[in-house]
Amino acid sequence: MAIEVRIPTILRSYTDGAKAVEGKGATLEELIGDLEARHPGLKDRLVEKGALRRFVNVYLNDEDVRFLGGLETPVADGDTVTVLPAVAGGAA
Amino acid sequence: MLTISQALVDKIVAHARADHPDEACGVIAGPIGSDRPERFIAMQNAERSPTFYRFDSMEQLRVWREMDDRDEEPVVIYHSHTATEAYPSRTDISYASEPNAHYVLVSTRDENEVEFRSYRIVDGVVTEEEVEVVK
Structure with missing residues (x-):
């Protein structure tokens, strides 16, 4: 078993077009590190200065990891992590 | 070019007017690859701001999953500007x-006039496109 990570369209250039990839780790940070080994460049699109980028939403199963523990959030085999770019903008 | 029905244009404009002076935002989903906006989904502006919008992250997850399950994609992403073009x-x-x-x-x-325009935004490059409104 592994952790399934669902990748949005805009980041599929890092995963050879795959909609979902698998990884392992005990925390979200470790999982992203594991993915980076096979999908170089992906980490930089998710993490900035040791924290999740503000305009990327990462969900563990049904929860936004911002409300869990950010990069420290524990993850386990069988979990699903979903990445969605935030939809945002405005006149300012 | 964006081809969109008058009924959907009216829904976007009504949502934008209703939330004025805050920015309104939402999605119109359509079958993947069809380029046909069909299913109107008004989203909450989590920022409730006249100068900024952001989809609520939990609502976005729910709506994006629903689109996935229905083999849809966001064909249109709309929002309003309330004091600028x-x-x-x-x-x-x-x-x-x-x-x-x-x-x-x-x-x-402008209270009496609506500006309704459509763009592609890819890798930081904006391209305005024609809007064809159909019945």
Whole structure:
């Protein structure tokens, strides 16, 4: 078993077009590190200065990891992590 | 070019007017690859701001999953500007993250007149496109 990570369209250039990839780790940070080994460049699109980028939403199963523990959030085999770019903008 | 029904244009404009002076935002889903906006989904602006919008992250997850289950994609992503023209701001361009979507902007700065325009925003490049309104 592994952790399934669902990748949005805009980041599929890092995963050879795959909609979902698998990884392992005990925390979200470790999982992203594991993915980076096979999908170089992906980490930089998710993490900035040791924290999740503000305009990327990462969900563990049904929860936004911002409300869990950010990069420290524990993850386990069988979990699903979903990445969605935030939809945002405005006149300012 | 964006081809969209008058009924959907009316829904976007009504949402933008209702939320004025805050920015309104939402999605129109359509079958993947069809380029046909069909299913109107008004989203909450989690920022409740006259100068900024952001989809609520939990609502976005629910709506994106629903689209996935129905083999749909966001064909249109719309939002309103409430005091400025219906043209993508620097903020709009830097956060645009759906390369396949038509980014629709509506301006509600004039009470009597509606500006309704559509753009592609890919890798920081804005291209305005024609809007064809059909029955």
